[in-house]
Amino acid sequence: MKIVVCLKQVPDMESNFKIIDGKSIDESQVAFKINDFDNYAVEAALQLKEKNGGEVIIVSAGPDRAAKDIRQAFAMGADWGIQINDPAVQAGDNFVVAQCLQKAIQGIGGVDLVLTGVQAEDDQAAVTGVMLAELLGMPHCTNVVKLDISGANMTVNRELEGGLNEVLEMSAPAVLSIQSGINEPRYPTLPGIMKAKKKQLDAKKASDLGASTDSKTEFVKMFFPVSDKKAEIIKGDPATAAKALIDKLKNEAKVI
Amino acid sequence: MAEKFYSERDLNFHLYEVNDVASLTGYPLFADHSRETFDMVIETAKNIAIDHMRPFFTEMDRQPPQYINGGIRVHPSVKNYMKICGEGGWINAPFPYEMGGQQIPLSINNAAQFIFSAANYSLSVYPHLTTGAAHLIMSFGTQELKDRYVPKMFAGQWQGTMALTEPEAGSSLSDVVTSAEPTDKGYYRITGQKTFISAGDCDSADNIIHLMLARVKGAPAGVKGLSLFVVPKFRIADKGKLEPNDVACAGCYHKMGYRGSPIAQLSMGENGDCRGWLLGSENKGLTYMFQMMNEARVGVGIGAVAIATAAYHASLEYAKERLQGRNVLEKDPTKPQLAIIEHADVRRMLLNQKVISEGGLALAIYCGKLVDLVHVSSGEEKERSELLLEILTPVVKTYPSEMGIISTSLGVQCLGGYGYCDDFPLEQHMRDMRIHPIHEGTTGIQAMDLLGRKATMKNGKALMAFAAEVESAVNRASSFDRTKDRAAELKESLELLKGVSMHLMGIAMKGNIDRFLSDATLYLEFFGYVAIAWQWLLQGMVAAGALAKKPAAQDADFYEGKLHAMDFFFEYELPKCLGLAKRLRSEKTVTLDVKREHF
Ligand SMILES: Cc1cc2nc3c(=O)[nH]c(=O)nc-3n(C[C@H](O)[C@H](O)[C@H](O)COP(=O)(O)OP(=O)(O)OC[C@H]3O[C@@H](n4cnc5c(N)ncnc54)[C@H](O)[C@@H]3O)c2cc1C
Numbered sequence: 048m049k050i051v052v053c054l055k056q057v058p059d060m061e062s063n064f065k066i067i068d069g070k071s072i073d074e075s076q077v078a079f080k081i082n083d084f085d086n087y088a089v090e091a092a093l094q095l096k097e098k099n100g101g102e103v104i105i106v107s108a109g110p111d112r113a114a115k116d117i118r119q120a121f122a123m124g125a126d127w128g129i130q131i132n133d134p135a136v137q138a139g140d141n142f143v144v145a146q147c148l149q150k151a152i153q154g155i156g157g158v159d160l161v162l163t164g165v166q167a168e169d170d171q172a173a174v175t176g177v178m179l180a181e182l183l184g185m186p187h188c189t190n191v192v193k194l195d196i197s198g199a200n201m202t203v204n205r206e207l208e209g210g211l212n213e214v215l216e217m218s219a220p221a222v223l224s225i226q227s228g229i230n231e232p233r234y235p236t237l238p239g240i241m242k243a244k245k246k247q248l249d250a251k252k253a254s255d256l257g258a259s260t261d262s263k264t265e266f267v268k269m270f271f272p273v274s275d276k277k278a279e280i281i282k283g284d285p286a287t288a289a290k291a292l293i294d295k296l297k298n299e300a301k302v303i
Numbered sequence: 304m305a306e307k308f309y310s311e312r313d314l315n316f317h318l319y320e321v322n323d324v325a326s327l328t329g330y331p332l333f334a335d336h337s338r339e340t341f342d343m344v345i346e347t348a349k350n351i352a353i354d355h356m357r358p359f360f361t362e363m364d365r366q367p368p369q370y371i372n373g374g375i376r377v378h379p380s381v382k383n384y385m386k387i388c389g390e391g392g393w394i395n396a397p398f399p400y401e402m403g404g405q406q407i408p409l410s411i412n413n414a415a416q417f418i419f420s421a422a423n424y425s426l427s428v429y430p431h432l433t434t435g436a437a438h439l440i441m442s443f444g445t446q447e448l449k450d451r452y453v454p455k456m457f458a459g460q461w462q463g464t465m466a467l468t469e470p471e472a473g474s475s476l477s478d479v480v481t482s483a484e485p486t487d488k489g490y491y492r493i494t495g496q497k498t499f500i501s502a503g504d505c506d507s508a509d510n511i512i513h514l515m516l517a518r519v520k521g522a523p524a525g526v527k528g529l530s531l532f533v534v535p536k537f538r539i540a541d542k543g544k545l546e547p548n549d550v551a552c553a554g555c556y557h558k559m560g561y562r563g564s565p566i567a568q569l570s571m572g573e574n575g576d577c578r579g580w581l582l583g584s585e586n587k588g589l590t591y592m593f594q595m596m597n598e599a600r601v602g603v604g605i606g607a608v609a610i611a612t613a614a615y616h617a618s619l620e621y622a623k624e625r626l627q628g629r630n631v632l633e634k635d636p637t638k639p640q641l642a643i644i645e646h647a648d649v650r651r652m653l654l655n656q657k658v659i660s661e662g663g664l665a666l667a668i669y670c671g672k673l674v675d676l677v678h679v680s681s682g683e684e685k686e687r688s689e690l691l692l693e694i695l696t697p698v699v700k701t702y703p704s705e706m707g708i709i710s711t712s713l714g715v716q717c718l719g720g721y722g723y724c725d726d727f728p729l730e731q732h733m734r735d736m737r738i739h740p741i742h743e744g745t746t747g748i749q750a751m752d753l754l755g756r757k758a759t760m761k762n763g764k765a766l767m768a769f770a771a772e773v774e775s776a777v778n779r780a781s782s783f784d785r786t787k788d789r790a791a792e793l794k795e796s797l798e799l800l801k802g803v804s805m806h807l808m809g810i811a812m813k814g815n816i817d818r819f820l821s822d823a824t825l826y827l828e829f830f831g832y833v834a835i836a837w838q839w840l841l842q843g844m845v846a847a848g849a850l851a852k853k854p855a856a857q858d859a860d861f862y863e864g865k866l867h868a869m870d871f872f873f874e875y876e877l878p879k880c881l882g883l884a885k886r887l888r889s890e891k892t893v894t895l896d897v898k899r900e901h902f
Contacts, residue, residue, distance in 0.1 A: 063857060076857045115339060122343055234351060237392035237405045240343045241335060 048101035048196075050092040050160045051152050053179070054120055055082045056113040057169040069268040081116045084164025088225040090232040091194060092162050093124045099196065101159075102126040106151050108136050108144045114248065121243035122235030129155075133252040135260040141170070142263040143253075145178035150256035152183065159199075161222040165190055173224075180222035188215055189224045307620065308357060308613040309421045311349070312861055313661060314414055317668040320845050324410045324672060330679035333408050341411050347391070348415035352422035355384055360423045363563030364731050370555040374504055375565045381429055381507035388430040389459020395437065402441055403457060409598065409678075413605050413671040417664065420609035424735050425563025429462065431602065432502050435595060436463025436514045440533060443583035443591050451539055452512050462508035466497045466515040466534070466569065467592070473499075474748050476589065477525040481517040481571065483532060483579055493517055493534055493579040494572035496553075501742075503567025504536070504552035510545060511536040513569070515579060516588050523586070531588035532579035534571065549577035560734030597692055600700040600743055601670045607703035607739040608663040614714035614732035615656040621727070622649055622717050643717070652713045654871040657864075658839065659710040662872060663703035665838035670699045687768055694757045694765040695834065697749035702831035704739030705746055711736045750823035753830060758804055759811070766804060773797050773837045780840050785847040785866060789873050793836050796880050800833050803887045821894050822887055829883040836877045843869035 058064070058077045065073040081089075092103045105120045105128035107113055117128045131147045152158050161183070166173035173189075180187030192212065193204035199219045204212040206226050235243070253260045281288045281295075296303045318324045318341075325338045359380040368377045388394050397412050398404025419427035437456045440448055455461040472478040481495025495517065497503070504511060513534040522528030537545035554568040571577040583591055626640040643649045673695070676688035711733040715722035722729040740746045758766050773793065780790035807826065811819040846865035854862065 073855070075855050115342070118339065119343060119346075122347075234347050234387070234391055235343060236390065237344065237347075237396050237407065240340050240347070241405050243343070244335070244337065244340060 048095060048099045048159045049104070049155070049157050050095060050101065050162065051104045051106055051155065051158050052085065052088050052092045052120070052125065053148050053161065053163040053175070054085045054089065054105050054107045054117065055164070055167050056080070056107065056109045056116045057082045057167055060168055064271075066269055066271065069270060071269075079112055079116065081119055082164050082167050082169075084166060084168070084225065084227055086164075086232040087227050087229050088162040088164050089120045089123055089125060090230045091225050092160075093233070094230065095160070095194075095196060096124075104128060104155060104158075106148055106155075107131065108133075108147055110134075110137060117248060118243045118246070119235060121246045121248075122239040123233055124239060125246075127247040127249075129249045129251055131251050131253070131256070133254075133260070136253050136258075139260050140262040140264045140266070141172050141175045142178060143258075143260050145175050145182055147251075147253055147256055147258045148175070148179050149182040150258045151251060152179075154256065159219045160196075161185070161220070163222065163224050165224045165226050176222060176224040183220075183222060185220050185222050186217050187222045187224075188217060190226045191223045192226045192229050194223065194229070307616045308352075309418060309609070309616065310612075313664070314345070314417065316842075316845070316861075316865075317661075317665055318410065318414055320849070321665065321841055322410070322668055322672050324408065324668075327408045327410065327672070327675055327679070332406055332679045333675075335406070336408070336411075344396075344407065344411055345414055345418070348418045351387060351391070352418045355380065355387060356419060356422035356426050359426060359563070360728065361725075361731065363423065363425050364560075364735075367557070367562040368505070368555055368565035370552070373552055374506060375552060375555045375567060377505045377507050377565060378563055379507075380426065381505065381563075384426050385429055385433075385459035385462075385507055387459075389457065394430045394434050394459055395457040397434070398438075398441065403454075408672075409601075409674045410668065410671045413601065413667065416602065417605050417609045417612075417667075420606045421613045423563070424606055424610055425561050427606070428564050429502055429505075429507070430459065432465065433459070433461070433463035435465060435599060436512055438595060439514050439531065439582060439591060440512075442594070443531070444533065444580075448533055448580055448582070452533060452535070455510065456512060460508065461510040461512055462502050462505060464500050464502050464511060464513045465592075466500045466503065466513040468499045469496055470498050474745055476516065476529065479516050479518060479529055481515065483517040483519045483530060483581075485519065490578040490580050491517075491519070491532060492572065492575070493532065493577040494575075495570075497569040497571070499556065499566045500569055501564055501566055503565070503569050504555070505565060509537075511550075513550070514582075515571075516592070517579065519585050526589045528586055529588040530585045531582040531591050533582060534577065534579040538578055549574050559737055560731065561738045562734075597696045598674055600696050600749075601667060601674065603739055603743045604663065604667045604670070604699040604703045607707040607736065608660055608667050610732050610736045610739075611656065611660040611663065611703060611707040611710040614711040614729055614736075615653070615660045617728050617732070618656065618714040618717035618722070619644075619653055621721075622653060625718075649717060651875075652717050654868060655875065656710045656713050657868045658835075658872040658876060659703070659706045661842070661865075661868065662835040662838050663699075663706065665842055666695070666699050666702065666834060669838065670695050690761075690765040690768040691772060693760065694753070694769050697753040697757065697827060698831055698834050700743060701740065701746050701749045701827055702835060704736075705828070706831070707736045707739060708733070746827070747824055750827040751820055754807065754823040754826045755820055758826075759808065763804075763808075766801075769834075770797060770801060773833070776837055776840050776844075780844050783844055783847045785850075786840060786843045786869075789836075789840055789843060789869060792873055792877065793833070793840055796833050796836060796877055799880055799884050800829060803829065803884050806888055817895060818892055821892065825883050825887055829880055829887065832877055832880050832883075836872060839869040839872045 056079050059080050062077040067073050096103050103125040105117050105125050107117050108131040129151050136143055136147055163176035188203050188205055190206040191203055192206045195202040201217045203215045281291050327333045328336045363378045368375050395404040396407040433456050437453050440453055456463050483491035483493050485491055515532045515534045516529050517532055518528050519530050535548050536550050538548040540546045549572055551570045551573055552567050553570045555565045622644040623642055625643045627643050673688045673692040715729045715733055718727055718729055721727050777790045777794045780786040842865050846862035850862045
């Protein structure tokens with residue numbers, strides 16, 4: 048089986064974020080890591096490879112710093128990868144990325160399965176996988192929590208609200224967005240880390256892939272949400288405070 | 304529980320900004336490595352520590368090993384962790400490729416060990432012990448012994464131990480009496496008792512492989528008659544079947560701390576059928592053990608520093624949140640209370656912990672790199688590294704161990720009554736720490752090693768190598784405004800240390816060896832202050848240099864913090880040398896004069 052995993056490098060959400068001019072974040076104080084959801088996708092791909100043979104290819108759009116996390120996936124056991132390292136793609140929206148991924152995957156040829164994470168931890172858009180499926184003309188399933196494959200036939204559990212699953216029959220080639228918790232991602236082994244360095248990582252620009260860098264959306268600005276609502280602490284002994292509260296609920300908030 | 308148990312930023316500072324560990328990749332042995340592989344190793348260690356070690360930190364203390372039906376049952380997480388370490392290649396990480404290892408520099412391995420130990424010291428020792436035991440077999444064993452034992456040890460399925468101590472032979476290994484009688488079948492018949500053997504029995508492993516010191520019948524008395532044996536709990540019979548090897552586990556001690564790992568009492572040959580296989584030649588046992596000693600003792604320093612670090616971060620987190628009291632200048636009792644970190648005395652306690660844990664880590668990372676340099680370098684660089692490692696080994700083992708007790712106690716103190724209760728991890732850290740001045744040679748033994756052997760070895764060459772390193776740092780630090788006064792103070796303390804050393808050696812030359820060694824522990828303490836002041840000066844220089852480049856706010860705070868900590872060490876800790884020097888030069892021989900009847 049030829050399996051592609053689309054992997055995104057994201058900031059560690061525990062970093063201290065600073066926004067520069069409402070346009071971007073100050074990366075100098077931010078640590079980067081593999082998007083957690085994609086880690087599950089890598090693990091799912093590795094398990095399929097262990098069962099059915101074949102290869103696992105990482106495709107990632109990201110700047111130089113993303114290479115370390117592509118190699119992290121190599122250290123877990125992925126075989127080789129493509130890094131779309133292009134400032135124009137960086138500046139583009141999810142559609143630009145999806146299109147680059149599409150062209151890269153078509154360039155590889157003969158891909159049986161494309162796995163993505165459900166969403167990225169940073170923009171939480173959850174659209175790249177869906178767009179990619181559409182662009183590739185492949186069937187797609189989101190929120191995959193269980194996956195059985197026999198030949199080209201797949202049985203896929205899709206997570207619904209309220210703890211329900213729906214079970215779908217699909218056939219490869221297809222695009223699946225993997226939900227967290229589907230497996231327990233492995234740690235890179237030390238031999239894996241040593242091998243990762245030597246694995247092939249091809250660098251591509253949008254023009255190499257014949258992909259357009261025109262976004263479908265326009266970026267306006269980013270900012271920390273400001274709350275103009277303030278909580279008020281009502282002081283005094285319980286009886287007085289309760290009276291004051293009732294007064295406020297009646298006359299200010301007008302809810303009782 | 305406190306979430307942060309070490310600082311990634313600080314660890315990277317020591318590894319890359321102060322010690323330039325990445326430069327090791329310039330040596331052929333480490334040429335396949337890069338900063339990127341180092342980062343990946345350390346990142347993976349962090350994830351393992353967070354997912355599989357830290358969650359069991361408290362539980363393993365509350366549910367310590369149990370002696371049941373002649374065996375020891377340990378916490379279930381041990382087996383899982385050993386599996387992860389085996390499959391991940393952690394147990395054989397530092398070994399050469401030919402031995403299945405990854406040639407990971409000790410500097411990096413130590414950094415990983417630091418993270419594991421900070422997360423859960425008890426759990427961290429199981430694979431660590433196995434690495435040590437396998438290392439001895441790989442270094443001195445026959446191919447047959449290697450093939451029989453090592454693969455399962457590397458896989459984390461078989462546990463390794465170091466079995467030296469006996470009821471009558473703790474510090475004094477020359478009194479080991481466990482005996483080994485040669486047979487014509489290629490093995491020796493072992494009879495005797497061992498005590499306090501870490502992981503000496505545990506149900507987490509399918510077999511236990513003891514690396515055991517014993518005396519071959521008729522061998523000379525003292526350490527010159529000790530040989531090293533592989534003594535498995537189960538020996539390998541025909542077709543690889545395991546059969547009992549007459550090693551009985553007679554009990555498991557109840558410990559003060561570090562309670563997640565058992566220390567066993569072992570009895571060999573009760574039925575006359577315990578077999579041991581000799582490593583290398585007869586009567587060379589202790590020599591072989593000593594070849595691993597420096598690394599093992601640096602390892603204890605790492606373990607101690609790790610516990611101190613975890614305690615520091617837990618108390619820091621608390622001090623930022625606990626509201627208590629007001630500024631001494633605030634007269635209005637209705638004003639809100641302050642977080643206790645705003646009180647000068649609490650900051651003193653936090654700074655004291657910071658200088659001990661980060662200063663100790665600095666020395667431990669430095670010494671780990673020395674071990675690497677001894678392996679890979681040649682000529683003058685190798686000789687210099689060897690001398691420095693020899694003289695610093697007792698210091699890097701002892702400073703973090705002894706000062707770690709003070710540091711974790713300060714951690715408890717920061718939490719007041721809550722620190723004394725087991726809802727917070729501080730009291731456990733303090734108990735866990737207490738082992739370090741005892742195992743791998745007590746502080747008293749380290750002190751005699753430093754003064755009696757290392758300071759005098761090769762006509763004082765090791766001591767001079769240390770002095771030269773300190774002086775070189777002093778010279779460089781003299782050119783930074785921010786460190787030049789500290790450089791002068793360190794130079795003064797170094798001269799004091801040299802003077803005291805000469806004074807003591809004068810006593811030794813006159814043949815008064817008992818007097819020469821009677822205050823060796825004070826000498827070691829003195830040496831520790833000078834060595835850690837030197838490490839703080841090195842850190843201070845890097846911080847001053849980095850600040851001159853106007854880093855981003857978060858980095859600037861980090862480097863300023865380093866400079867404040869350096870100042871603290873020079874103001875509050877280094878002056879203690881003066882008192883020690885005074886005592887070490889005194890003519891009064893109080894501890895020699897007092898008799899047992901006087902107590
Ligand atoms: C938790 C734990 C784990 C251990 N793990 C292992 C292990 O895995 N393998 C193993 O072989 N051993 C192990 N030990 C044993 C440990 O190494 C010994 O306890 C240690 O070497 C001290 O020996 P002792 O307990 O007999 O104390 P003693 O040797 O009786 O020492 C008692 C005190 O006397 C002092 N003293 C002794 N001799 C002298 C001297 N000549 N001059 C001045 N002062 C002296 C010591 O410094 C100490 O303060 C472990 C011990 C513990 C507690």
